[in-house]
Amino acid sequence: MDTKSLPVFSADCPSRTIVDVLANKWVLYVLGLLRAADRPLRFGELKRSVEGVTQKSLTKTLRTLERDGFVDRRVHATVPPRVEYRLTDLGRDAGQLLTALNDWAKHNAPKVVSSRETFDAGQPREAPAWTHRG
Amino acid sequence: MDTKSLPVFSADCPSRTIVDVLANKWVLYVLGLLRAADRPLRFGELKRSVEGVTQKSLTKTLRTLERDGFVDRRVHATVPPRVEYRLTDLGRDAGQLLTALNDWAKHNAPKVVSSRETFDAGQPREAPAWTHRG
DNA sequence: CAGAATCCTACGAGATACTG
DNA sequence: CAGTATCTCGTAGGATTCTG
Numbered sequence: 327m328d329t330k331s332l333p334v335f336s337a338d339c340p341s342r343t344i345v346d347v348l349a350n351k352w353v354l355y356v357l358g359l360l361r362a363a364d365r366p367l368r369f370g371e372l373k374r375s376v377e378g379v380t381q382k383s384l385t386k387t388l389r390t391l392e393r394d395g396f397v398d399r400r401v402h403a404t405v406p407p408r409v410e411y412r413l414t415d416l417g418r419d420a421g422q423l424l425t426a427l428n429d430w431a432k433h434n435a436p437k438v439v440s441s442r443e444t445f446d447a448g449q450p451r452e453a454p455a456w457t458h459r460g
Numbered sequence: 461m462d463t464k465s466l467p468v469f470s471a472d473c474p475s476r477t478i479v480d481v482l483a484n485k486w487v488l489y490v491l492g493l494l495r496a497a498d499r500p501l502r503f504g505e506l507k508r509s510v511e512g513v514t515q516k517s518l519t520k521t522l523r524t525l526e527r528d529g530f531v532d533r534r535v536h537a538t539v540p541p542r543v544e545y546r547l548t549d550l551g552r553d554a555g556q557l558l559t560a561l562n563d564w565a566k567h568n569a570p571k572v573v574s575s576r577e578t579f580d581a582g583q584p585r586e587a588p589a590w591t592h593r594g
Numbered sequence: 595c596a597g598a599a600t601c602c603t604a605c606g607a608g609a610t611a612c613t614g
Numbered sequence: 615c616a617g618t619a620t621c622t623c624g625t626a627g628g629a630t631t632c633t634g
Contacts, residue, residue, distance in 0.1 A: 340565030341488055341558070343572055349483035351607085354475055369616055380608060385617065395575030406615045407614080416571055423564040424475070430557040431474030437550055438477055441529030485627080503596050514628060519597060540595040541634080 344423070347394055352379055352387045354424070357413075360397065361421055366410035396420060478557070481528055486513055486521045488558070491547075494531065495555055500544035530554060 348354060355376050360367060367375075373384055388411060391397040396417035402408040482488060489510050494501060501509075507518055522545060525531040530551035536542040 339488075340569035341562050343569040344561065344565040345479070345482050345488065347572065348479050354473075354479065373616090381617070382609090383607065386607090393576055393579040394572045395579075396572075401616095405614085407617080409616060416568060416575070419568065423561070423568075426560040426564070427478065427557070428475050430560070431478040434550060434553065434557075435474035435477040438481065438528045438530075441550070442527055445527040445529075507596090515597070516629090517627060520627085535596090539634085541597080543596060 347390075347396070348427075350387055350390060352376060352383060353391065356384075356387055356391065357396065357417065357420060357424065360411065360413045360417070361424075366400070366412040369409050369411070372411065391417070481524075481530070482561075484521055484524060486510060486517060487525065490518075490521055490525065491530065491551065491554060491558065494545065494547050494551070495558075500534070500546040503543050503545070506545065525551070 356372060359372060359375055369384070369388075372388070373379065373381060376384065379387075388397065388399065392399045392411075395414055397411050398414050398417075400410045400412070402410070490506060493506060493509055503518070503522075506522070507513065507515065510518065513521075522531065522533065526533045526545075529548055531545050532548050532551075534544045534546070536544070
């Protein structure tokens, strides 16, 4: 590979593109909900289900997922408004990736967690709360 | 924050944990380099290879990867200092995930990219450069 | 060489208020 | 109901400087 000039952030780096999608704070959860529900969900339903999310963050998450082609947003011209979100084919296909990710994660995330604990226990190089400095 | 019912951010959500690791700006690249090199790499080597990364960012990335158990950091008490980074078993095992990720990404990232273009073309809700406002 | 420490800035995200 | 519009604040990350 040409490690000279790097397409780390360009659209030429597929992994980067996908990881950036998944990296959004609420994406995994929204995708998971839509997968589990297996039916269109309204904004309010999502909002209530994803506890802790603000409408702003949820809106942004959904807009991004729509833009990226993972969800389809359908507005019904009724009053009061009714907006439904459903997975696209791509969004449904992402299930494969999420499954692979989840499998690997379930197997290895615990190792990561315990590695962190070990590291943190052995390297109090950044003074923890109980040491006073300055 | 009130995560009463939802383990979205807790260590109990393996996918979240792993995605958060991969989400770091330079992680994919560092991991890819160490995989490709198949030998320990020095800090300077990594720095030179990952064009555009700053010392601070690279250091932080490597520290995180070390903490999470993906890389092993070895300091040689020589002068000048020599610090080598190599993949751990977990880091090497991550290759499986990265392969799965990359396969899926190569297949689908283009769809994401083109979806973005379509979306952006159709929704100039935020006035583009060529419309003057104010 | 491999960083640590510092300064600085852009952006993400929460809280709040308003609307078709 | 499903957003949009502001405001603010915390933090990630770049640039720069210093050191064992």
